Amino acid sequence: MISLLLFRQIAQLFVAMAMGWLLVKLGKARSEDSRHLSVVALYLINPCVIITSYQLDFSGDMVRSMLLSFGAAVLIHLLMLVLTALLRRPLHLSPVEQASVIYSNCVNLLIPVVSAILGKEWLLFTSMYMMVQIALLWSHCRMLLSGERTISLRNIFGNLNVISMLIGLALFLLHIRLPGLLSGAMESVGSMLGPISMVIIGMVLAGVDLRAVVRLPGMWKVIALRLVGYPLAVLCLLKFSGIASLVPGGADILLISLLAACAPSGTMVTQLAQVYGGDSEYAGAVNVLSTLGCIVTMPLLVALYQL
Numbered sequence: 001m002i003s004l005l006l007f008r009q010i011a012q013l014f015v016a017m018a019m020g021w022l023l024v025k026l027g028k029a030r031s032e033d034s035r036h037l038s039v040v041a042l043y044l045i046n047p048c049v050i051i052t053s054y055q056l057d058f059s060g061d062m063v064r065s066m067l068l069s070f071g072a073a074v075l076i077h078l079l080m081l082v083l084t085a086l087l088r089r090p091l092h093l094s095p096v097e098q099a100s101v102i103y104s105n106c107v108n109l110l111i112p113v114v115s116a117i118l119g120k121e122w123l124l125f126t127s128m129y130m131m132v133q134i135a136l137l138w139s140h141c142r143m144l145l146s147g148e149r150t151i152s153l154r155n156i157f158g159n160l161n162v163i164s165m166l167i168g169l170a171l172f173l174l175h176i177r178l179p180g181l182l183s184g185a186m187e188s189v190g191s192m193l194g195p196i197s198m199v200i201i202g203m204v205l206a207g208v209d210l211r212a213v214v215r216l217p218g219m220w221k222v223i224a225l226r227l228v229g230y231p232l233a234v235l236c237l238l239k240f241s242g243i244a245s246l247v248p249g250g251a252d253i254l255l256i257s258l259l260a261a262c263a264p265s266g267t268m269v270t271q272l273a274q275v276y277g278g279d280s281e282y283a284g285a286v287n288v289l290s291t292l293g294c295i296v297t298m299p300l301l302v303a304l305y306q307l
Helices: 001-025 030-054 060-087 095-102 110-116 122-146 153-156 160-172 179-188 193-205 210-215 217-240 249-260 267-276 278-306
Strands: none
Touching: 001 278, 030 122, 030 160, 030 179, 030 193, 030 267, 060 095, 060 122, 060 217, 060 249, 095 122, 095 193, 095 217, 095 267, 095 278, 110 122, 110 210, 122 153, 122 160, 122 249, 122 267, 153 160, 153 267, 193 278, 210 278, 217 249, 217 278, 249 278, 267 278
């Protein structure tokens, strides 16, 4: 069931990517026009997804489950940051490669799959992973790709995505539901996240010689780490640490954390590389090839976790 849904969702995303590629190839847009769509995705669509994911009924069990999910996300990212620090020099990982192996496409790919398999109420646990990752994307990843060597709390907490997480969490804890008109509008805008992100990737890749990119020596090294090496380390952490026993249904909650960790490289890495002048073409190519590879690796990792 999970394998079939993963395959369907990935196939749909690739069709959307092909549409963006065709748009440029037919001369209706330029590859560099995708930067404007990246701004829309980062500062409008992402916040809508984040806030609406918190629109759930409050309960003590839900809070404890959220804390488990949040704690697992922190542990997973710490593990990946440590592994990258250790492997960066021996494997000669560039800033874009480091970002690509650490940060996954946990929004575009995971949200539709979790919603279809477990229901929309489980998306809250996806948002816990997103909360940790977004904070790191706008601090650590931004620093990597921009070349800056300082972290600004103003840039983190002043970022619209982080503000959206805080708003969503406050609404959840205070038992506040958004008005139906506003909630419906935000859900409609948020539903565009997966397609528009892949359209952006397609537009970027339309200006890239993929045959040359595929031959880059670092490409397959990065994809192997993103899809196999790091997810296996995360699987061992979640399966053998015993943290699943801390709350009822902990194994299912951590399954979502595993899915987030073994997803392909994040489209936000490409978008941030565009905004901050990184190698967005290379990041986009890693995203596409890792998305194709995860058709095989994600179901296998889920099967190993469930043994």
